[in-house]
Amino acid sequence: MIGVGSMGGAILAGLRGPGVRIEHPITVTTRSAASAAALAGDERVVALAAEDDPEANRRAVRGAGLVILAVKPWLIAEVTRGIADAVEPGAVVVSVAAGVPSTAIEAELPPGVAVVRAMPNTPSHIGRGVTGIAGGASASAEQVALVQRLFETVGAAIVVREDQINAVAAVSGSGPAYLFLYAEHMIAAAERLGFDAEQARLLVQQTVVGSAELWAAGGEDPAELRRRVTSPKGTTEQAVAVLQEADWGALFDRALAANIRRSEELERGE
Numbered sequence: 001m002i003g004v005g006s007m008g009g010a011i012l013a014g015l016r017g018p019g020v021r022i023e024h025p026i027t028v029t030t031r032s033a034a035s036a037a038a039l040a041g042d043e044r045v046v047a048l049a050a051e052d053d054p055e056a057n058r059r060a061v062r063g064a065g066l067v068i069l070a071v072k073p074w075l076i077a078e079v080t081r082g083i084a085d086a087v088e089p090g091a092v093v094v095s096v097a098a099g100v101p102s103t104a105i106e107a108e109l110p111p112g113v114a115v116v117r118a119m120p121n122t123p124s125h126i127g128r129g130v131t132g133i134a135g136g137a138s139a140s141a142e143q144v145a146l147v148q149r150l151f152e153t154v155g156a157a158i159v160v161r162e163d164q165i166n167a168v169a170a171v172s173g174s175g176p177a178y179l180f181l182y183a184e185h186m187i188a189a190a191e192r193l194g195f196d197a198e199q200a201r202l203l204v205q206q207t208v209v210g211s212a213e214l215w216a217a218g219g220e221d222p223a224e225l226r227r228r229v230t231s232p233k234g235t236t237e238q239a240v241a242v243l244q245e246a247d248w249g250a251l252f253d254r255a256l257a258a259n260i261r262r263s264e265e266l267e268r269g270e
């Protein structure tokens with residue numbers, strides 16, 4: 001794995017979780033020695049820093065059947081170019097970067113190396129991620145299925161067309177940020193109602209986690225779960241009516257469109 005920051009680190013943590021059976025060690029690289037040092041002490045991981053060893057990325061990919069690129073989008077081309085002659089023929093290179101088409105990665109690699117895009121999210125850290133996967137023209141259905149199995153070790157994974165990856169990023173890749181934004185605002189509102197910081201955090205965290213687990217446990221439609229909270233002529237419907245004044249349909253359409261627009265800008269190198 002090249003790059004082990006927020007997203008790479010979440011995948012790595014998920015892969016080290018209980019019950020995940022994969023071949024070890026996983027060789028990972030970071031830019032800084034400090035980030036690599038933070039990963040020391042686990043015999044299942046070999047961490048190398050590009051800052052210490054300009055050959056680190058090339059060393060990491062030698063002999064690897066699967067390579068995950070998890071650096072920032074604007075570093076993908078440079079990093080791929082740097083490893084191109086060290087990647088094994090027949091290897092699968094997976095990029096989790098937003099806004100970098102498979103063709104741009106394929107252009108840096110020798111023929112015979114497959115490129116697959118994956119758009120995961122940070123709950124992968126605890127094995128509860130969701131990932132959209134799309135093969136480039138260089139990838140076979142078996143190679144896409146292999147990458148799907150990899151990401152299923154850290155959550156759920158679906159295969160999509162590459163032209164849907166930006167939408168996956170907008171919905172689930174970035175999705176945890178929208179939930180945490182909600183939590184931040186609810187905690188602040190609870191504090192304004194007079195709860196101390198600890199109480200406000202507990203009330204909101206348990207509400208979010210409990211509601212998510214209730215949904216996951218029963219699988220009912222969220223509209224039905226909302227109905228069960230909303231007593232006719234009760235209190236919830238008053239708050240929901242106020243919230244609905246903000247026209248969440250249009251608001252979410254605008255937010256997701258802005259997200260997709262940014263992926264498209266990244267595709268154009270902006």
Ligand SMILES: NC(=O)C1=CN([C@@H]2O[C@H](COP(=O)(O)OP(=O)(O)OC[C@H]3O[C@@H](n4cnc5c(N)ncnc54)[C@H](OP(=O)(O)O)[C@@H]3O)[C@@H](O)[C@H]2O)C=CC1
Pocket residue numbers: 002003004005006007008009029030031032033035036050057070071072073075079096097098119120121122173174
């Ligand atoms: N964050 C998220 O929720 C999601 C992110 N993504 C995608 O994941 C990718 C990474 O994002 P994110 O994890 O947030 O970014 P971070 O900045 O948190 O992590 C980037 C990682 O890349 C390392 N790095 C930088 N340059 C090099 C190099 N030359 N060689 C090896 N490693 C290097 C950094 O090392 P160091 O720490 O030493 O600087 C760090 O480990 C992006 O392309 C993004 O689009 C996709 C889905 C969700």
Ligand SMILES: O=C(O)[C@@H]1CCC=N1
Pocket residue numbers: 098169173174
């Ligand atoms: O914000 C970003 O660009 C990345 C891609 C999806 C989630 N985080």
